[in-house]
Amino acid sequence: MEESPNVPPPFSYRFSPNVPELLQGLKCSLAISTYQTGKVIIFSPKDQDSLVQLPRNFNRPMGMAISGNKWAIATRDQLLVTSNAPGLAANYKPNPNTYDALYVPRVSYNTGTLDIHDLIWAKDKLIAVNTLFCCLMVNSDEFSFKPVWKPHFVSELMPEDRCHLNGMTLENEQPKYVTALGATNTPRGWKEGMLTSGILMDVESNEIIMNDLPVPHSPRLYPDGLFMLLSATGEVVKVDPQTGKYDVLTKLNGFLRGMDRVGDYLFVAMSRLRQGSSLFKEAPIAKESVHCGVSIIYIPSGQQVGFIVYNNTVEELFEVKALRNTLRPNVLNMDKGVHQQTIVTSDQVFWTEADDKKS
Incomplete structure (x- = not known):
């Protein structure tokens, strides 16, 4: 009998040899969100030659925002805010003396399913792209969301994804530019011309400043x-x-969505278009979209200087974020209640016993 070929384990990946040293030099780790597999995954440099991958389960994670000690994650129907408590990291029982940062869930806003895309901290305020209602929003203690802006061509806020508003960036702590897949005002009206009808808008003036873009995402x-x-x-x-107008910095073999920057390096998330997917099958990149992972671009040259690419399991990413000044971070979800065993004050941290272990 012939031996079956070796099959790599799930979530196996490969990377260019320089990535661990590069991340060490930039003093950062990388976090990616993959709604397709329901995980947020952290890549950290284990040493100058190897990486370590830390996956965490979240319910359809997409947009992420990091500012100081705060890390927010948009899931299927929640906005989750975590905060770094580095003092807890050393005594994390499953892996003591391993992590230099530990992000612990602090606040969860139950938004309902809004299809939140880009997410950004503006000082202490969390601004999100509410794609289902085609608006920018902030979280609310009373409602599912509080709208703060909508495109002028969207006549009313309805859960109809009329223009597929998806990307946002700030200027002076205020929303400045957004991207959408069309200037349409009917339920999912953007689908008809989505490959060539993308737009870039100026939020302040509420004007369209670029038309006919091929599926724009992630303005930064x-x-x-x-x-x-x-x-x-x-x-x-x-x-x-x-x-x-725009100049092309570089072209990659992937469906691009999600971008962050440290110094002169851009980290760009690439997705592989799934076989049989009808949504973007006619896209120019469809046949070349063979990689899923993160491409590292050196801005002065526009060249790819490093990559992390999945061999299997992961096909679609939404976001990539750099976790600055930490080389081995961890983040807790709420699945097993580990976060409930933490107490953090302004100057002290404590691990407590689980309730089921108390006499």
């Missing part, structure tokens, strides 16, 4: 300019909002 405004992903063509572009 940095001190040296506005960057954006064109998912249907696999392009990372730099935009001039004044002229409505």
Whole structure:
């Protein structure tokens, strides 16, 4: 009998040899959200030659926002806010003396299923792209959400995903630019021309400043300019909002969605378009979209200088975020109640025993 070929274990991946050293030099780890597998996954440099992967279960995670000690995650029907309590990390019972950061759930807003995409901290306020209702929103203690802006062409806030509003970036702590897949005002009206009808809008003026974009995502405004992903063509572009034109920084073999930056390096999330998927099968990148993972781009040259790519299991990512100043972070979900065994004050931390172990 012939031996069956070796099958790699689930969530196996490969990476370019320079990635661990690069992350160490940038003093960061990477977190990705993959709604397809229901996980947030952290990649950290174990040493200069190897990485360690830490997956955590969340219910359809998509947008993520990190600011200081706070890490927010948008799930299927919640906005979860976690906070880093590094003092707890050393005594984390399953792996003591392993982690240098431990993000613990603190607040959960029950939003209902809003299909939240991009998520950003603006000082102490969490602003989200509410794709189902085609608006920008903030969380509320009374309601599922509080709308703060909508495109001028959307006549009313209804749960109809009229334009597929998906991306957002800030300027001076206020929403500045957003992306959508069409300037449409009917239920899922964006689907008809979605590959070529994307738009970039100025939130302050509520004007469309770029049309006919091939599935734009992840606008990110940095001190040296506005960057954006064109998912249907696999392009990372730099935009001039004044002229409505862009220059291509690089082109990748993946459906691009999710981007962050540390120094001169961009981290870009790539997805592999699934066989049989009808939504983007006619996209220019469809046949070339063979990788799922993270591409590392050196901005001055526009060249890919590193990558992390999945061999199996993971096909679609939504977001990638850099966890700065931590080389081995951990995040707790709420599945097993481990977070309920933590007590954190302004100057002390404590692990408590689980209730079922008390006499």
